[in-house]
Amino acid sequence: MKMTRIFAAAIAALGFAGSAAALEGDQHAPHEHHWHHDGPFGTYDTSAVQRGYQIYQEVCASCHSMDLMRFRNLGQQGGPFASDMFPNPNDNPIVMQIAASYTRVWDQDEVNDDGDPVERAGLPSDTFPAPFANQQMARASNGGAYPPDLSLIVKARTGGENYIYSLLTGYEDAPEDSHLAAGQYYNPYFAGGAIAMAPPLAEGIIEYADGTEATVEQMAEDVTTFLSWAGDPHMEKRKQLGVMVLIYLLIFAILVYLAYRQVWANVKH
């Protein structure tokens, strides 16, 4: 992330800081948290992504959809359950088992011979099931607030991972002068401070499959890592290819520079 930051700072210094919209008012700036996938060589911590998926599934998914995710994504290259034995994620038994654990009407257009919607077990090609049929239903169940889709949440918030992590761990008792409506909670990392999401993580609400101790910080880090992966599933491939492209261009540049010196050697300019 260091290189990213240096470049970002340089751009900001040039006055091109259009993207880095300043956080307003009393909103706390997110913590600077270290992530395994930071930096030009950083990779996702696979076990954290796996644990994060468990948290999404057991905690977040009761209110938040992930419409861009399909079960097969979990088993694709770079995904939490990727396996060299199953290069086609649709054949991956873990993925198939996760998908099959949901039985529902997946698609209103998928009908039987009588024209009725088909209820069936999920397939790896199905999208993560959404908790609500539509936005109105989601609002009705959440005191008027709409739980955003989480597929891109890390990219869709200024501050990215650090913002999500800070928000999840940043609930506080409301100060005396704050005016919270019913069903609102105080979180200084959220714009305005009043958030409709109840503190989602609490010590021990989950029992990790791999035995990791489920502290709030651990869970926040894991689920944020999972959400980062979900928003940018090809990051590892992207960085790997980037390194090779840069090495190639560097060698190419050196050769062309030498050619340039050679061509211009006897020419005054």
Add this chain to the structure above:
Amino acid sequence: MSGPSTYNPSTGIEKWLDERLPIIRLGYDSFVDFPTPRNLNYWWTFGGILAIFLMIQIVSGIVLAMHYVAHEDYAFESVQRITRDVPFGWLIQSMHANGASFFFVAVYLHMFRGLYYGSYKAPREILWILGVVIYLLMMATGFMGYVLPWGQMSYWGAMVITNLIGALPFVGEAIREWLWGGFSVGQATLNRFFSLHYLLPFVIAAVVGLHIWALHVPGNGNPVGLEVKSKKDTLPFHPYYTVKDGFAIIVYLMIFAVFVFFMPNVLGHADNFIPADPLVTPAHIVPEWYYLPFYAILRAIDFGIGPIDAKLGGVLAMFGAIGILFVLPWLDTSKVRSMRYRPLTRWFFIFFVVAALGLGWCGAKNPDDFVLGIEGFKFIYLAKFLTAYYFGYFIVILPVLGIIEKPKERPASIEAAVLGTDKA
């Protein structure tokens, strides 16, 4: 400079073709044997860089269009599908989105080069004007391209910019509805923007053709600003400038690759990862960085003058900031092209660059925020001052300095300047 052709068809096929369609001759005369001043520096490499980026944008864009769905319900998702499910779609999308920014960085450097070395002066006025036309087309193309992913900033950016047109008296509202294809930004708008976004790059390519044609009549300008006088002043384009441009292009591509592969979203806005929602206005609507100076000029005019209200005034100033470039060749009264020999104007030029960057900074900030936290010094004041300087540079400084400034002594010829036989 486009003297008699030196092309000699050497093979039978070339001879046969040359008598029917002398296309190899055209290429040879334009890009191989073309006499080019021997003293061009690296600021002259951005033309080649721009040609490469136009091609990158067109090729990557054509591939993206094969997968993109121009529908308000599917556009956002289709772009995400491209980055997730299309093989190497993440790469093509990142190249296209970041390529737009790098295209603009190069065009701004190319334009500053022209301003500094007086590339707009006779006999290159048409060449310069065609360049401004290309720049305008790029602005339109970039704007419409940014709308296509149909995120929050896409939608609201489109809303703000099209509403500006509505500020024009009498015809504004009619033009705005015509652009929208309805009474708000919606499906019809998205569809036509997609169509035009696909069309305009080819228009740009055509105007680039004219731009190069207009370049090849008088030939390149150069850092000392003297016309080519003899063959000793020039070198053939190939291999001297193909290799120099080639090196610059590769270095530029390396910086491009750092963004494409390691920080693909740094130049974008987080809000554009939220699907467009006509009912939720983002807290700050900011355009892409390359429009920020003009956005600052637009907002700097917050006062009306006579029948022109603040909104129309802002729109006129914003378009005027580009429009004034069209008449620049006739505003600069100096006979001296290169600012190397204009000791006073040179400083005003350097401050002009600072002002342009400063306007970009103002455009990114809330007008009521304080500059560097200095109490009372709002960005709007800075933007007003820099806007005044921007126009003053063209309307007052260049015409007046051209008359009163005493230029430094210039070398006798390009060759003399290069060989140092004459004080440069």
